[in-house]
Amino acid sequence: MKKVHNFSAGPAILPAEVIKESAAGILDFNNLSLSILEISHRSKDFIDVMEEARALVKELMGFGNDYQVLFLGGGASTQFAMVPYNLLPQGGTAGYVNTGVWATKAIKEAKLIGNVNVVASSEDKKFSYIPSNYAIPAGLSYLHLTSNNTIYGTQMHSFPNSPVPAVCDMSSDIFSRRTDFSKFDLIYAGAQKNIGAAGATLVAVKESLLGKTGRKLLSMLDYQVHIKGESMFNTPPVFPIYVCLLTLKWLKKNGGLAWIEKINKAKADTMYDEIDRNSLFTGTCEKKDRSLMNACFLLTKPELEESFNKMWKEAGISGIKGHRDVGGYRASMYNALPLESVKALTDVMKEFEKKHA
């Protein structure tokens, strides 16, 4: 099989051993002579998968029994609705920091349920930075952040001390670095970037936060129902959760968050050093807010686009087309992307400069 340098923004690259093991589990899971696709989610074999995955998340987050971990269906987009539905009482106001398209979508859903106060926004400069030094009113029901913004290549490198319960959408940078997860009362993330396969969504929530809106909740949108059901109120997305378990085990086995942070920093340094050094490229966002996960950059001579595209495609590079809102290029460097792939891309950029500068 030819080598592809997979910079896809998500669903994204997974560790090679996870791919191999998950395919093996489809053919024969746990030597049961059955596929993981064909067994009951109530079987001991799958309950073990679910429980190990939930426990690993707690361990990586450093959480005790006051937090509950769930693997749900519906994607982070369902969490945009579930967060206000579960946390925003009648007449209450939720605070949101608007750092891009995904935060905007979260705000839209919250407004269908209650009042929203956008306490900070970077919309004025096309979301090319992370707002700082904003006030967080103490009367808010919660504060909602988006830790990483794939489209713009921005990332929060620190989190505010919130006087109210803090919620974070970590879909695109969860488990990419050491993080003080305890700053948050609720964290959610779609699985398809750093933790597994599309179809599963991770939620970690402080249980004491729940059940306080006075609202009668639809069962599938009620965190307490899922907690009571031990993340199996209904048939969960079995295989995507299995891929999460394999990926979390890979992360832990290799050294956890400290290990992956070092690798992710090396990849980002390599990438941004080249963007800044190379006269034919320029970054799109404020340097201090650059994401370790997604590097966005433009050609300084847009007329050379075709030539550059040809070169990276020939080098086996895939998935670096920028989002239509920003244009140019986006190199997504999620956990499983090897440094070697980033070097392959920066090599092409160097060669491209030699050819055209």
Add this chain to the structure above:
Amino acid sequence: MKKVHNFSAGPAILPAEVIKESAAGILDFNNLSLSILEISHRSKDFIDVMEEARALVKELMGFGNDYQVLFLGGGASTQFAMVPYNLLPQGGTAGYVNTGVWATKAIKEAKLIGNVNVVASSEDKKFSYIPSNYAIPAGLSYLHLTSNNTIYGTQMHSFPNSPVPAVCDMSSDIFSRRTDFSKFDLIYAGAQKNIGAAGATLVAVKESLLGKTGRKLLSMLDYQVHIKGESMFNTPPVFPIYVCLLTLKWLKKNGGLAWIEKINKAKADTMYDEIDRNSLFTGTCEKKDRSLMNACFLLTKPELEESFNKMWKEAGISGIKGHRDVGGYRASMYNALPLESVKALTDVMKEFEKKHA
């Protein structure tokens, strides 16, 4: 690999070639040198998967462009909420036929949204039959049916002519037989029995039914949002949908609903003939309402349980323990279960009778 006769009630057996192909797609999808787990859902390769799966469902249902087909996350349990949320206006009343635990759960969610009229129920006899000859008031917003009831082994062998829009949860018998799907305005089904892997849910809905409640809908619970997004409003459960496509192709290639109905009838006949013939077993529900998918039966001498359990386990049979609400045994005979497996079970039942009668 040893042969297992997989009677699991769901997630359930899939065709051997689907298992093989889906594992291959994880290692290398469409000769891209990439896993299907690692590609963008917006890539042409995956859009083709989604569109082919949606088109095959329409073809198998005989639907034209007035119906829209979606593959969503969240399971049939999310549909329990989405149906009334999208179809039941303020002050309206929905009709439900209560044929068991799953219908009861659907009723519970509908009651959180509006008024419910249970137009018929078989709860009086522990859901051991399908109600018939009930009146359907013309003023209902819709009528909700559950076509097959896994726990009790009952199935609707005909559907009422409804004067109001009809909705059917076909989770456990979809595409198991020729069906007049046009009797329904909305059909939904969790994928993990007859159409694919857990994590995907099929919805087919007549578009003209939607947008009439006056309610402002949360995006992820709004069928119109998903229709507009061509079933990709957010990142869909990519791999479970791929397994659906492979299973639907398998079904079509082999002869479609007429073909599978013949096989399913042969399996059910073999199973029920043995239950009725064998003095040591008895069926649990009314004969006229017996399900082609799930045969529930009890030992006439419960003291022989251990001996019977030992025998079927030794024969490589898996997953026939009955649901706790009914007890005894349940042989789930979904589309992918071969007649050979049913014969393996009835052979054990015959042997068991010889030994103990």
